[in-house]
Amino acid sequence: MMLTIKNLYVDYGKIRALHGIDLEIEEGEIITIIGANGAGKSTTLRAISRMIPVGPETRMTFMGQDLLKFAPDKVVSRLGISHVPEGRRLFGNLTVMENLKLACFARKDTQQIQKDIKRVFSIFPRLEERSTQKAGTLSGGEQQMLAIGRAFMSGRKIMLLDEPSMGLAPLLMVSVFDALKEINREGTTILLVEQNARLALQFAQRGYVLENGHLALSGKSEDLLADPEVKKAYLGG
Amino acid sequence: MSFTFLMQNLVNALQWGSFYALIALGYSMVYSILMLFNFAHGDIFMVGAYIGLGVATLLLALVGTGAGAMLPGWVVLVFTILISMFLTAFVGLIVERVGYRPLREAPRASAAITGLMIGIILETSNIILMGGQRVKFPQLIESVTYNIGGVFVTNMKIMIVLVSLGLMLALHLFVTRSKWGMAMRAMAFDYVVVPLVGVPLNTIAAMTFAIGSALAAAAGILFGLAYPVLDPFMGVSLGWKAFVAAILGGRGSIMGACLAGFMLGFIEIMTVPAIQIVNRLFNLNLGSNLRDLIAYSIVLLILIFRPHGLFGEPYSAKLRL
Ligand SMILES: Nc1ncnc2c1ncn2[C@@H]1O[C@H](COP(=O)(O)OP(=O)(O)OP(=O)(O)O)[C@@H](O)[C@H]1O
Ligand SMILES: [Mg+2]
Numbered sequence: 001m002m003l004t005i006k007n008l009y010v011d012y013g014k015i016r017a018l019h020g021i022d023l024e025i026e027e028g029e030i031i032t033i034i035g036a037n038g039a040g041k042s043t044t045l046r047a048i049s050r051m052i053p054v055g056p057e058t059r060m061t062f063m064g065q066d067l068l069k070f071a072p073d074k075v076v077s078r079l080g081i082s083h084v085p086e087g088r089r090l091f092g093n094l095t096v097m098e099n100l101k102l103a104c105f106a107r108k109d110t111q112q113i114q115k116d117i118k119r120v121f122s123i124f125p126r127l128e129e130r131s132t133q134k135a136g137t138l139s140g141g142e143q144q145m146l147a148i149g150r151a152f153m154s155g156r157k158i159m160l161l162d163e164p165s166m167g168l169a170p171l172l173m174v175s176v177f178d179a180l181k182e183i184n185r186e187g188t189t190i191l192l193v194e195q196n197a198r199l200a201l202q203f204a205q206r207g208y209v210l211e212n213g214h215l216a217l218s219g220k221s222e223d224l225l226a227d228p229e230v231k232k233a234y235l236g237g
Numbered sequence: 238m239s240f241t242f243l244m245q246n247l248v249n250a251l252q253w254g255s256f257y258a259l260i261a262l263g264y265s266m267v268y269s270i271l272m273l274f275n276f277a278h279g280d281i282f283m284v285g286a287y288i289g290l291g292v293a294t295l296l297l298a299l300v301g302t303g304a305g306a307m308l309p310g311w312v313v314l315v316f317t318i319l320i321s322m323f324l325t326a327f328v329g330l331i332v333e334r335v336g337y338r339p340l341r342e343a344p345r346a347s348a349a350i351t352g353l354m355i356g357i358i359l360e361t362s363n364i365i366l367m368g369g370q371r372v373k374f375p376q377l378i379e380s381v382t383y384n385i386g387g388v389f390v391t392n393m394k395i396m397i398v399l400v401s402l403g404l405m406l407a408l409h410l411f412v413t414r415s416k417w418g419m420a421m422r423a424m425a426f427d428y429v430v431v432p433l434v435g436v437p438l439n440t441i442a443a444m445t446f447a448i449g450s451a452l453a454a455a456a457g458i459l460f461g462l463a464y465p466v467l468d469p470f471m472g473v474s475l476g477w478k479a480f481v482a483a484i485l486g487g488r489g490s491i492m493g494a495c496l497a498g499f500m501l502g503f504i505e506i507m508t509v510p511a512i513q514i515v516n517r518l519f520n521l522n523l524g525s526n527l528r529d530l531i532a533y534s535i536v537l538l539i540l541i542f543r544p545h546g547l548f549g550e551p552y553s554a555k556l557r558l
Contacts, residue, residue, distance in 0.1 A: 049433060076435035089430045091423040102419050103434040154435045 002027040002189055003048070003062050003158065009055025010043050017043045019213045020057075025158070030181075030190045032200040032221075034234055035210035041193040042086050044210070045160045048191075049083045050075045063157070077106035080157030084164060088147040092136025096127055096146055099135050103154035113153070120149040123179045141172045148179065158189040165196050177203055197234035201225050209234070241387035246506050252394045252463060254502025255401035259456035260479035261486065261494035262408065263449030269425040269489030270445050273345060276352030277332055278453060279476010280359040283469065285325040285454025286374070286461050287363065292324070293317040293375050293458075310378040317377065318400070318458055322451035329450025333443050356472075363469040371468045374461030397459045404455055405495050408448070412491060421445060425489060485536060487549025497547055505532045 001024050008021040018040045025031050033041050046052045048060065050072040060067035062079050075081050091099055100120060104113045121128035124145040130138065135146055144164055151159050161180070165173050177199070184190050194200035201207050201221040209217040209230065217230065224230050260282050267275045275281075296316060300307040336351045381392040412418035420441045424431050432438045460475070461467055482501045486493025509525045516523055540546070 051429075051433065071437070072432035073435050073437045076433065083433050085430060085433060089427060089433075091426045091430070093426045094419065094423055098419055101416065102423055102436065105416060105420060105434070105436040107435075150434060 001025070001061075002029075003067075003191075004060070005048070006059040007055070007057045008044065008047055008060070009058055010040070010047050010052060011055065012052075017213050018047070021210070021213075021215050023208060023215075025189060025191060027189055028184070028187065029206065030184055030192065030204045032192045032194060032204035032207045033210055034194055034197040034200050034207060035216075036233075037195075038212075039210040040213040041210055042162050043213075045083060045085075045162055045191070045193060048075075048160060049081065073106070076155045080155035081160065082151035082155035082158070083160045084147045084151045084162060086162040087166075088143050090135040090138075090143055090146055090150070092134060095132050095134055096138070097131040099146055099150050100153050103150045116153055120152055123152075123182065124149060140167045141169070141176075144168060144172075144176060145179075148176070148183075152183060152188075156188050158191060159183065161190065161192045163194060164192070165194060165199060173199070197230070198225070242510065244386075244388045246510055247503075248388060248390055248394060250503040250506040251398045251499065252502075253506055254499035255398055256456050256460050256475060256498075257479045257482045257501050258495045258498025259401055259404065259452050259459075260476060261482035261498045262405070262491060263453050264480050264483035265486065265489055265491055265494035266421070266445050266449050268483070269491070270421055270428060271337070271341075271442060272428075273337070273348045274352065274480065274483075275332070275337070275446070275449070276349060276480075277336070277355035277359065278352070278449065279472035279479065280356040281325065281328055281332065281450045281472070282453040282457050282460075282476055282479075283363070283467075283472030284328050284359055284457075285321060285450065286457030286467050286471065287367070287372075288324050288328075288454060289317055289321040289458035289461055290372060290374055290467060292320045293377060297375060297377075314377040314462075318455055321454045321458055325454030325457075326447035326451040329446040329448075330443050332450075333446035337446075338439065338442070356476075360469045360473075367469070369469065371466050374465040374467055376465060377462065393462055397463060400455065400459060404452060408452070408491065411448075417441070417444060481533070481536060485539065485546050487546030490546070490548035493546055493548030500547075501532075501536065504535050505529070508532045508535075 003023070003025040005021065005023040008018050008023070009016070010018040021040075021044060023044070033044060035041050043052070047054050048067070050067070050070060054060070054068070058068070062081065065079065067075065067079070070079060076083070091102065094102065100117055107113055126142055127145055127149055130142065135143065138146060144167075148161070148164065164176055164180070168176060180190060180203075192200055192204060201224055204221050206219065207221050207224045208215060209224065217224065217227070225235070260278065263278045263281070264274055267273065267278075293313065296313050300313060332355055336355045337348060340348045340351055378392065378396070383390050383392070412421060420431065420436050423436070424438065424441055428438065431441070460471075478501065479498065482497040483494050485501065486495070486497030505528060508528045508531045512523050512525055512527060512531070515521060
């Protein structure tokens with residue numbers, strides 16, 4: 001197992017957002033977490049990135065190492081877990097190029113960095129055209145490309161994506177998911193969180209269904225797509 | 238009011254503004270990345286001046302003074318500034334680590350009073366260590382006065398303004414060109430996401446405190462050269478006024494802090510001749526002790542019309558992830 005999560009509890013103050021989630025991801029897989037608004041999808045990703053504290057009974061291991069021993073920035077720079085956060089959260093006052101370079105802050109492999117930047121530009125040629133433009137002035141679609149590019153630069157073992165389809169026109173959505181497929185083929189494991197359950201399940205090999213902070217269901221994407229409960233609740237009947 | 242008179246005051250204002258600008262930078266940089274004001278900063282300026290005094294005294298004892306000196310005074314000065322900036326940076330690091338980092342998630346008011354308390358600790362430590370009396374700052378370079386068309390300029394004033402501008406330029410280059418500066422700018426925009434792209438947030442925060450403190454130390458030494466008497470509370474009034482400059486420049490704006498620092502120096506210095514002119518015109522007898530009252534009323538007026546300062550963003554939201 002690449003990532004093993006056992007008993008994931010997260011509290012926001014007095015409110016419990018996750019009530020003991022178990023999750024496993026194999027290297028090279030594409031996994032999705034689906035669920036309604038407020039189910040705890042983003043919270044799960046934040047917990048893996050160590051952006052929020054987890055309960056004392058929670059265990060998380062990544063490639064044999066105790067994830068909880070790593071500070072948030074080391075989760076990215078040492079373990080290679082990158083995160084495209086909800087709402088993209090680019091550094092709008094920095095240029096496209098600066099956003100990509102900042103993501104390599106802890107990296108020392110200068111030559112590889114150059115190659116990786118070239119790779120990002122070959123996946124998203126639009127970004128190269130706009131490399132000196134401030135990220136805050138990019139269109140929504142371009143921002144999503146940059147958010148993925150930034151994550152690509154920061155860590156490549158596994159990429160956590162929080163609703164990358166948000167606000168994208170259907171055509172652009174297809175090209176973003178194609179890009180993600182390609183990144184996955186090159187060896188990056190993908191954990192995708194989506195509101196759009198049909199899209200997510202068509203894209204991923206396996207899925208987890210979250211309901212009110214509990215794991216309701218999990219399994220192969222085909223099985224979930226065919227599941228009457230899932231159909232009723234998430235696929236519009 | 239003659240042209241030379243105006244120029245003379247302008248020269249003085251430039252020197253006075255240099256102190257404000259250098260100190261204001263420390264407030265502004267810390268604010269821009271952590272959204273808190275380090276109210277101990279004025280006292281770090283004081284500590285920097287005293288460290289400068291110690292370093293200068295030590296260096297003078299090593300190289301000798303007068304005709305038998307092994308090194309010219311300006312070399313001693315350069316080393317005094319560099320070594321003191323380096324040492325005072327550590328004071329900033331300690332203040333951040335002990336005073337602010339544990340309170341990162343605490344209400345802003347707690348962090349604010351932390352600064353005030355650290356300030357008191359620094360002042361009283363100084364009194365305990367140095368005995369509380371005023372001490373004289375050594376004159377490191379021979380003072381030379383130039384008469385440029387009736388305007389008197391000392392080599393000291395020129396040096397102070399040039400060193401200050403040089404440091405500001407260096408900071409500007411650091412912030413705009415280096416990856417560390419890039420991280421600071423990113424943190425100013427959205428510090429929650431900074432660790433998410435693999436940048437060590439605590440390191441950047443500590444570095445920012447260190448740089449701000451080093452600049453305050455430079456200001457302290459330059460101040461000691463211009464007004465060679467140090468006392469434990471020298472950072473209080475100057476520190477608060479530099480804080481005013483930081484706000485006037487626009488919270489978190491580095492360029493704004495520099496310009497507002499000079500502007501504040503200018504307003505303060507120019508108020509005195511303005512009072513004299515008013516006295517002469519209206520046959521009044523207003524004292525120059527009204528200086529700060531008038532100068533800061535002007536600042537208040539500016540803020541009423543530009544509540545976000547000269548270069549401030551009208552609204553800056555720091556979101557949580
Ligand atoms: N910072 C916070 N403080 C308090 N409660 C929070 C915070 N963030 C999330 N929550 C709560 O935790 C629960 C799970 O939130 P989370 O953001 O993980 O949902 P989600 O599944 O990502 O939803 P969405 O699809 O709307 O993004 C929600 O009930 C939410 O209100
Ligand atoms: Mg969410």
